[in-house]
Amino acid sequence: xxxxxxxxxxxxxxLGAGAAWGHAFLDRAEPRVGSTVKSPPSQIRAWFTQDxxxxxxxxxxxxxxxxxxxxxxxxxxxxxxxxxxxxxxxLSPGTYRVKWRVLSVDxxxxxxxxxxxxxxxx
Amino acid sequence: MRSRRISVIATTALxxxxxxxxxxxxxxxxxxxxFPSTLTIDDPFVSDELSLPTFLLFKTPSDGEAPSSKTxxxxxxxSKRIFPNLGLTLAGEWNNLxxxxxxxxxxxxxxxxxxxxxxxxxxPAHETILSAAFGxxxxxxxxxxxxxxxxxxxxxxLLFGKGMGDLxxxxxxxxxxxxxxxVEGVLPSRSGNKTYTLxxxxxxxxxxxxxxxxxxxxxxxxxxxxxxxxxxxxVGLPAIIRQLIPLVEIDINNPLDRGxxxxxxxxxxxxxxWAGKYFQLxxxxxxxxxxxxxxxxxxxxxxxxxxxxxxxxxIGKPLFRW
Numbered sequence: 001x002x003x004x005x006x007x008x009x010x011x012x013x014x015l016g017a018g019a020a021w022g023h024a025f026l027d028r029a030e031p032r033v034g035s036t037v038k039s040p041p042s043q044i045r046a047w048f049t050q051d052x053x054x055x056x057x058x059x060x061x062x063x064x065x066x067x068x069x070x071x072x073x074x075x076x077x078x079x080x081x082x083x084x085x086x087x088x089x090x091l092s093p094g095t096y097r098v099k100w101r102v103l104s105v106d107x108x109x110x111x112x113x114x115x116x117x118x119x120x121x122x
Numbered sequence: 123m124r125s126r127r128i129s130v131i132a133t134t135a136l137x138x139x140x141x142x143x144x145x146x147x148x149x150x151x152x153x154x155x156x157f158p159s160t161l162t163i164d165d166p167f168v169s170d171e172l173s174l175p176t177f178l179l180f181k182t183p184s185d186g187e188a189p190s191s192k193t194x195x196x197x198x199x200x201s202k203r204i205f206p207n208l209g210l211t212l213a214g215e216w217n218n219l220x221x222x223x224x225x226x227x228x229x230x231x232x233x234x235x236x237x238x239x240x241x242x243x244x245x246p247a248h249e250t251i252l253s254a255a256f257g258x259x260x261x262x263x264x265x266x267x268x269x270x271x272x273x274x275x276x277x278x279x280l281l282f283g284k285g286m287g288d289l290x291x292x293x294x295x296x297x298x299x300x301x302x303x304x305v306e307g308v309l310p311s312r313s314g315n316k317t318y319t320l321x322x323x324x325x326x327x328x329x330x331x332x333x334x335x336x337x338x339x340x341x342x343x344x345x346x347x348x349x350x351x352x353x354x355x356x357v358g359l360p361a362i363i364r365q366l367i368p369l370v371e372i373d374i375n376n377p378l379d380r381g382x383x384x385x386x387x388x389x390x391x392x393x394x395x396w397a398g399k400y401f402q403l404x405x406x407x408x409x410x411x412x413x414x415x416x417x418x419x420x421x422x423x424x425x426x427x428x429x430x431x432x433x434x435x436x437i438g439k440p441l442f443r444w
Contacts, residue, residue, distance in 0.1 A: 023149055023399075023431060025156070026352040034294070034355030049399060106434035111246070112154040114353050115291075 024050040024082070024104035026112055033114040040091035040118050044070065044098055051081040056103035059084050061096055069096065081105075093120030149430055153246030154353055155285035157302060158395045160342045161404045161424045162371040166251045166281035166302050168209030168241045170429040170438045174198040180408055180420030189225065194218040197232075203440040211237040217268045230265025237277070249285030249300070254278075261311065272315065273333065279306035287353065298349040303341030310335070313380060334382035336375050344369035348397065367395040371406065387415040391422065401427045 029046040031037045044061055059074035074086035084102065096118070101111040150157035150167045159165050161176065178195040197215035204210055215232040222228035236258050243252035257277030264270025285300040310333035317329040344367050350357065351364040374388035393406025408420035430438035 023151070023156075025348065028356060032356040033352060106431075108149070108430070108434070110151070112353050 023108045023110050024048040024052055024102050025110060026100070026114075027082075029098070029114065031116040034116065036117040036119055038119045041088060041116075043085055043087045044074075045083060045085040046098070046100060047080075048082045048084065048102060048104075050104040050106075050108075052076050052084060053103040053105055053107075057084055057101070059086050059098065059100040061086065061088060061098050063091075064095055074100075091118050093118045149428060150251075150283075152244050152249045152251050152283065152285065154287055154349070155249035155283075155300060156346070156348065156397070157251070157283045157285075157300060158344070158346075158367050158369075158397050158402055158404075159424075159426045160302060160344075160369065160371055160395075161393065161406050161422050162373045162389070162391045163302060163340045163342045164237075164255070164279070164281060164304050164306075166241070166253045166283035166304075168203050168207060168239050168253070169201050170203050170209075170433075170440075171201045172199070172427040172429055173424055174200075174427070176422065176424040178408065178420065178422045181416055181418040183413060183416055188223045189221055191222065192220045194220075195232075202437070205442055206440050207241045209239050209241075211235075211239065213237070215264075217270075219269060222267055222269070224267065228265075228267040228269075230268035231263075231270070232268065233259050233261060233264040233270045233275075235259045239281075247288065249283075249287045251281075251283040253281040255281060255306075257306075271310075271333075273310055273312035276309045276311065277306055277338075278309075279304055279338075285349075287349070294354050295350075297354050298346045299343070300346060300349075301341055301343050304339060306338040308336035308338050308375070332380040332382070334377040334380040336377050338373075338375050340371065340373040340388075342369050342371040344395075362396070365397050367397060369393060369395060374411070385414060387412070389415060389420075393422075399428075400432050401425060 025048065027047045027049050029044065031041050044059065046059060054076035057074065057076060060068060060072060061070040063069050069089045069091060071087045071089060074084050076084055084100065095115055097113055097115050099113040101109065103109055149169060150159065150165060157165065157167060159171060159173065176197045180193050182191050182193055184190040195215055195217050197213060199211055199213040201209055201211045213235040216230070217232055218229040220227045237255050239253050239255040241251060241253045243250070257279065259275040261271050261273040266272060281304045283300065283302040287297045289297050312333060314330045314332040317331065319327050319329065321327050346367050347359060347364050351359055371391040373391065374386060376386050377383060388411045390409045390411060391406040393404060395402055395404040404424040404426065406422045408422050410416035432438060
């Protein structure tokens with residue numbers, strides 16, 4: 001029984017030791033990845049699985065012509081260190097690409113992109 | 123004083139810009155693609171990771187005078203990056219054979235194995251990784267009665283990983299697919315083993331067991347639900363489901379010579395991997411492709427730790443950078 005306790009404590013220590021670390025992967029976003037929204041969003045919010053280094057985390061939004069439609073730079077709120085958000089210019093119907101590149105607090109870099117569509121567009 | 127401060131800031135900024143693309147990646151990443159560590163096929167990337175344990179339960183068929191045997195195998199593998207693209211893997215295993223070729227139940231450690239791997243190509247845009255590896259199974263380091271060979275085995279290999287994220291958007295739901303694979307030579311340092319025994323008449327008999335060169339190849343096809351959820355479409359999967367990666371691994375051995383040519387063995391291994399922040403869990407069925415390989419479906423499982431995430435500032439990073 002002591003052996004089981006010891007193993008559980010060791011596992012808790014092992015996992016707990018890394019609680020503030022790890023690669024930052026996209027957990028969810030608003031608008032949602034690949035979604036179609038009826039009304040144009042005023043901002044993009046992307047939540048990651050780890051806390052971010054604000055100075056080295058970027059998020060850009062482009063339209064189908066490749067033009068920037070965000071009003072960056074993206075920011076990490078002090079109250080939500082795993083959230084990256086950026087306000088948007090008024091969007092017309094169409095498909096938009098969100099491209100992000102973030103640095104987690106332990107210097108692991110991850111990147112990605114996704115699209116969303118504002119209804120009425122192609 | 124002011125000019126010195128500006129100089130320090132400028133130097134820091136330049137260093138930051140220079141280092142920015144080279145910050146820690148590892149972890150089986152190529153662009154958006156996260157390649158999990160597969161259970162059967164060697165990974166195409168270098169990493170700081172620990173597989174402990176991997177277990178395998180399998181029944182081998184009878185072969186000549188050797189009886190059918192239930193095999194329980196428990197193994198561990200520690201991978202360490204020496205440089206960002208050069209890694210070393212140390213592997214060991216413990217076997218229980220019931221029965222062993224001597225008709226008794228035998229258990230003990232297998233031979234130690236060391237593999238040097240160089241990840242020489244990475245394309246983030248095409249989610250592609252290529253590596254070359256050289257493995258050395260050190261003969262005589264394990265227990266012979268538990269199946270460890272007395273000779274060295276050398277294993278030069280090429281490995282690849284390819285994600286389908288560069289497919290056109292019209293095929294968006296195929297983007298989460300990825301494939302990893304290996305082609306490998308398994309080259310024993312000794313062509314055969316001689317065993318001397320006395321028969322009932324007291325005469326000396328010599329038995330020669332031949333060790334063929336083997337062409338080993340395999341691949342894993344996987345569909346990443348994390349990729350689907352984060353880069354293609356958020357389909358609203360529950361948290362535990364969206365971390366799953368179903369996969370099928372094919373693992374084939376083609377002996378080339380010494381009387382074994384054409385006697386192919388292999389397995390098809392359908393299974394699933396759950397990938398968390400600091401570790402992943404995997405479970406697969408081990409389905410023999412022919413009666414020479416086996417007649418009963420086995421099972422393989424693994425717990426795999428991402429040391430680069432658990433200990434990013436100590437054992438989870440390369441020993442040297444340039």
